[in-house]
Amino acid sequence: MRKEKRSKxxxxxxxxxxxxxxxHGRDNVTMNEIALVAGKGRRTVYTYFRNKDExxxxxxxNELNLLIDRLKxxxxxxxxxxxxxxxxxxxxxxxxxxxxxxxxxxxSDFFRNIYEVEKARRPIDVREIRMLKQIxxxxxxxxxxxxxxxxWVAMMFLYALKGLEAPYIKENIGNYIRSHRSQIMSIIFSGxxxxxxxxxY
Numbered sequence: 001m002r003k004e005k006r007s008k009x010x011x012x013x014x015x016x017x018x019x020x021x022x023x024h025g026r027d028n029v030t031m032n033e034i035a036l037v038a039g040k041g042r043r044t045v046y047t048y049f050r051n052k053d054e055x056x057x058x059x060x061x062n063e064l065n066l067l068i069d070r071l072k073x074x075x076x077x078x079x080x081x082x083x084x085x086x087x088x089x090x091x092x093x094x095x096x097x098x099x100x101x102x103x104x105x106x107x108s109d110f111f112r113n114i115y116e117v118e119k120a121r122r123p124i125d126v127r128e129i130r131m132l133k134q135i136x137x138x139x140x141x142x143x144x145x146x147x148x149x150x151x152w153v154a155m156m157f158l159y160a161l162k163g164l165e166a167p168y169i170k171e172n173i174g175n176y177i178r179s180h181r182s183q184i185m186s187i188i189f190s191g192x193x194x195x196x197x198x199x200x201y
Contacts, residue, residue: 010048010058013038018059022103026056060120063099068127070095075131081139086185088135092161093177097169129154 016038020029031052035045049055074087132154139145147153167173177184 009040009044013040013045013048013055014058014062017055018062018103021056021059026052031055057120059103060117061124063103064121064124067092067095067099068124071128071131075134081135081142081144082185082189084138085132085135085188086181088132089161089185090178090181093165093168093174096165097174100169125158128158132157 013034017029017034020033020037029052031045031049032042034055035042038045045055049058070091071088074084074091077084077087079087129151133150136145136147136150136153140147140150164173164177168177
């Protein structure tokens with residue numbers, strides 16, 4: 001019971017901090033304000049977090065865990081590996097865009113201080129690589145994909161997706177990607193080498 005109470009208190013502090021960071025910006029929020037808005041004592045906040053940087057990282061981790069939860073639903077779906085990969089890509093883009101858009105401070109830091117955001121993302125990257133590998137392994141098992149090293153492909157695939165995140169969020173590239181979904185998947189599955197019987201995009 002005590003452990004459950006500690007977890008709920010920590011979750012409350014992270015949620016309060018997320019809202020304060022989004023509204024006022026991380027630099028303009030203090031540990032005292034987080035404690036006050038959460039209805040907790042200053043000592044309670046420092047029981048869970050040594051400083052504001054730790055609170056901030058916890059906020060990012062929480063948002064990324066929400067992303068993982070959405071991706072897990074794709075992973076356990078009954079879709080074919082190819083369709084599962086497609087859903088994974090587009091659910092992921094939208095989930096990250098929503099997370100960054102609803103958090104003002106996170107949005108600015110995503111573009112201004114990507115190193116700090118990446119530091120919080122490292123454990124999530126490992127989980128994503130594992131999920132992508134699972135999709136690729138399923139595809140190989142049913143003869144849908146032809147891959148020799150699914151671990152390496154999963155890692156490279158994740159880095160490619162991460163490279164498109166900022167443009168997807170910040171520019172009109174997101175609209176282009178959404179409206180050219182089938183063409184993009186065709187390129188992913190067929191590559192860029194010209195085939196006589198294939199349409200060029």
